[in-house]
Amino acid sequence: MRKSVLGGLFLVLAGPAFAGEPSAPTQKKPGPGLAVAPVSEAERYARRCQDRTSNRAVWPQGTMLWGTRRVWGDRHEPDERRSVLVSVDLAPLKPVSPKVPSLRLEGGRLVASPEASRSLVGTVLQGTSSDGKPVEVAVCGAEPSPADSELVWYRIEAWNSRAQRWENPCVGTSQIPDPRALAVSGVWDASGAHQGVEGKFTLACENGVITKCINWGYKPWASHDGHSLAELHQACTRMARADYCGNGQSHTRQDTPIDMFDTLGVLAPTMERSAVWDPERASFEATWAADGASCMARTRDRRALETVLRECPGRFQTGQAVELGNGDRCTVQRAGVSPGAALLRNRAY
Template sequence: MKTMMGKSVVAGLCLVLAAPVFAHDPSASTPEKSNPGRTVAPVTEAERYARRCQGRAPDRDVWPQGTQLWGTRRGWGARPEPDERRSVLVSVDLAPLKPGASGVPSLRLEAGRLVGSPEASSRLVGTVLQGTSSDGKPVEVAVCGAEPSPGDSELVWYRIEAWNPVAQRWENPCVATNQIPDPRALAVSGVWDSSGAHQAVEGRFTLACENGVISKCIHWGYKPWVSHNGQALAELHQACTRMARADYCGNGQSHTNQDTPIDIYDRLGMLVPTTQRSAAWDPERASFEAAWAADGATCLARTRDRRALETILRECPGRFQTGQLVELGEGDRCTVRRAGGTPRAALLRNRTY
C-alpha cells in the first residue's frame, strides 16, 4: 500500500506487515492434530493453565486472506466456518482472569500497548485474560510474548493463545498465511461487532491479528488514538477497515479477493495516489473504485471483485442512488452515490485494476 507523509507504496490486501518476531522453535514438539471423530476428554483448570504458552506450532489450515476484520479464526471446528463475520475472539476484558508470573493485578491500554500495574507490558507474559467470541461465548486468552514494534514505541506486538474447548489445548487464534505462519496481535481500544462497526466499551479492547484489516490499517498509518494536523484519526482508521475489505454497504460483508492490488489515498494527504509505475503497480491500468466513510462507501464506480453494481444495490436497498455523475477530482468519478450523502467529504478513496 502506502507509507506516510505523501509517499506511496502499493501492495495486495495480504500485505506482510512485519517479519514474525516469535519464530517457531524447531525443537518444540508438534502437537497431535485434532481428530473430529474423537472425543477429547476435558482437562482440569490447573492442567489447562499449565499448558499455556508452550510454543506449539499451529496445525491449522492456511486460509485465504483479504476478507478478515479481526484476522482470527471463525470457529474451532474441523470445518472452516463460512460466515466471515464470525470469530472465535472479538473482544477482551482488561481485568486479568489469571495473573502471569509477575502477578499483574490490573491492566490499562496506552495507545497500542498493554500496561500492567505496577509492571511494564513486557512482564505480562503468562497472563490469562477473559475474551468473548462473536456468538457471545467466553474464551480464555493467554499473553505469551510482547515485542515492541521496531521504530514505533507506541506499538507492541503480542503473541497470544486461546483455549480451544474442542481440541482441549491452547492455540494461536490468529489466521496464518504463507507470509506470516505464526501471526501476532495488536491491542486496540474498543470492540468491533459483526457489522464491522466500532464501539468504545469501557474495560474492553480488541486483540487484532496481523492478517486482519484492523491491524493493517494501523500499520498503514491510521492509528485511531492519534491526531494529524489537529484531526483525530479514529474515523479515518474505521473508514480504512471498510475500504480494505470492500465493505460497500457497511454491513460487515466484504467484496474482495485475496491479493487484489489497491491504491489508497486520503483527504488529509497522509497517503497520496501512486503515480510512478513499478513491478507492483501500474497507474495506467488502474481506475477509481470508491470513496469511503466510517460506515462504508459514499461513492461507487465499480466493484473490486468485478460483480455487477446492481448486486450491491440489492444487498443494501435504499443506501445508494444512481444516475448523476459525481466528479471528485483527480480523475475520480462515480455514478452510484450514497443517498443523502456528500461523496466529496469522504475520508478515503481507492483505485484498483
C-alpha cells in the first residue's frame, strides 16, 4: 500500500490563486462592458496555440471540480458550480487532418481514430460551458507523463468569444501557475455527479479535484485487485471538496491538512509524523460514497454540523454514535446507509 498524497492535499483547499489569462503581446484586453469586433473563422483558427505572454490576475477561488475558470473576464463569479468548460465532444470540429474523423479515449489518453499515431496538436474540439453555450477548444500540446505511461497532459486553449482571443481555461495557482489538463471519460454536472455521455469527455485541469484524485491513485478507468476504481474516484472528488451533501457545494478553508484512506487499500492511513502531517493532531471527519458523505463527525471548515443538515434536509440523521474502529466515530449518519460500507474515509485537523 502506498501513501504519497499529503503534500498535494493542501492544493484542493480554498485560497487566492492566479488564473492564467494568456494574451498575444499585440492584443489589448478590452475594458469592462466593451464589445470586441468578431474575427473571421480563418483568422480565429490561425490564432490558436500561439506563444503568449502571461497576464495573470488574483482570483478568489474555492475548491474546484473541473479546475477551470467560472466565467470569462475579470468579474468574480461566486458560484463554484459554474465553468467555462464542462464537456468536450470526441468528434473534432477542426482536425489537423481530414483523415482523423473522430477521437477515442484509452485510459487517460486521447487517440486519433483510425490513425492512432497521428498528432492531435492543433486540433480544435467542440466544448460546452456549464450554461450550455458552445466553446471551441484547441489542443496546443500533448506531453506524455514521465511518471505514468497511461497519462498524457494536454495544453489547451479555449476561444473567449467576449474578448475574441484564445485563453487557457484552466485556473493557475502559486503551486501550478500554468496548468495543463487530462482527458477523462464522461462529464460532471453542476452537482458534481459523473455521467457517462456517449461521444463526450472532460478536459480536467491540474488544479481541479477530478485530476487530483487521479494523481492520488484513483484512476476511474483502472482497477485494483480486480475492483474498479471508478466509484472510488468519484467518492474522492466529493471528499476533496468536502461536498457532504453531494450537491456540488464545498465546505473547506485554506490550508486545512487532510489524510485519506480507502477500503481497497490503494491508500492507507498515515501513521508517522512528518513536516506536512501530524496524526496526533488529526480527528475523524467523514466517510464517503460516490454521491457524498455517508457519515460525519465534524465539518472541515469547523462550521456547526447543523448547517450541513439544513443544507440537505432529510439526507442525514442524528442518533447513537457509531464506532468505525481506530478511534473513528460517526455522530451523523446518512439515512439508510451503513457507515461501514463507505469507500473512503478521511481525517483532518
